[in-house]
Amino acid sequence: MTKGRIIEFKALGVVESRFEKQEGTPIQGRMAPEEKACIRIYDEFADGLKDIEGFSHLYIFFTFDRAAGGKLLIKPYLDNIEHGVFATRSPLRPNPLGMTIVKLDRVEGNCLYVSGVDILNGSPVIDIKPYVPDFDYHQPDKIGWYNEKRQKDGLVLADDRFSVPGAVKP
């Protein structure tokens, strides 16, 4: 049975960034290529980094551990109309799964120094995958509500609409 199933993921590492709260954090790493961070992988998983330095871009999967999730209709940062959460990249989701594609600048021990980061300091890392154009380039002919709202230039920052009041930092 799949329905009702709970899947347990473990924290494999932690994001060390300069962002302590959602307000002011870039809403997408793509819009903040100069924002750097360390993705620190715990010792017991560090062998999994072998050969990763060969890839210039990586998917970082993490959890939105300070987002007040659960609503199915939300207003994303770039719009003020409600959309289904699965039609948005909002951090407020039924499962708090975050994904950012970053540039890998260098590897030092267990730490991946990366650029293009929109992730809060202390966020648990749950997976890393290499970005491979053969798999990951697609040519959408429709990008939904975002088409009208896209902001072609400039850094778009989050406001605090998804913060949990009183959330404790990790």
Added chain:
Amino acid sequence: MTKGRIIEFKALGVVESRFEKQEGTPIQGRMAPEEKACIRIYDEFADGLKDIEGFSHLYIFFTFDRAAGGKLLIKPYLDNIEHGVFATRSPLRPNPLGMTIVKLDRVEGNCLYVSGVDILNGSPVIDIKPYVPDFDYHQPDKIGWYNEKRQKDGLVLADDRFSVPGAVKP
């Protein structure tokens, strides 16, 4: 504290595909654009699908619920040399997080009919996000070990190297 943290994700839906075992399943959806499936979202999360039909491509996040995970060094389908798991897209990972970018053909009720599927029948769905080139197009200058091994044409199928002997189907 992040270290040692366990994050619980819930199944939001299920993949209904024709693939019952890893052997013979496409190793990447990108290589099997004609492979169709239904991504069925459970009733209680269906409101989250509002406006999703506006997007032609989606990320489907699921769990490799029949992969024998845990090893940090693995030989991916496309190579016979061991690499760190985070430098591969192998289903055998410390956390069994799967991601496939699919084309959305149509929506009927709670079911997303999609193309480009490499996901086993019955796999739990844990998130869906829209694919947006403004966020998701990157131009890697390095693609690591994959560069030599890439197979530009043709459908590459999985073998059974990551199967769990005796795994029970959901």
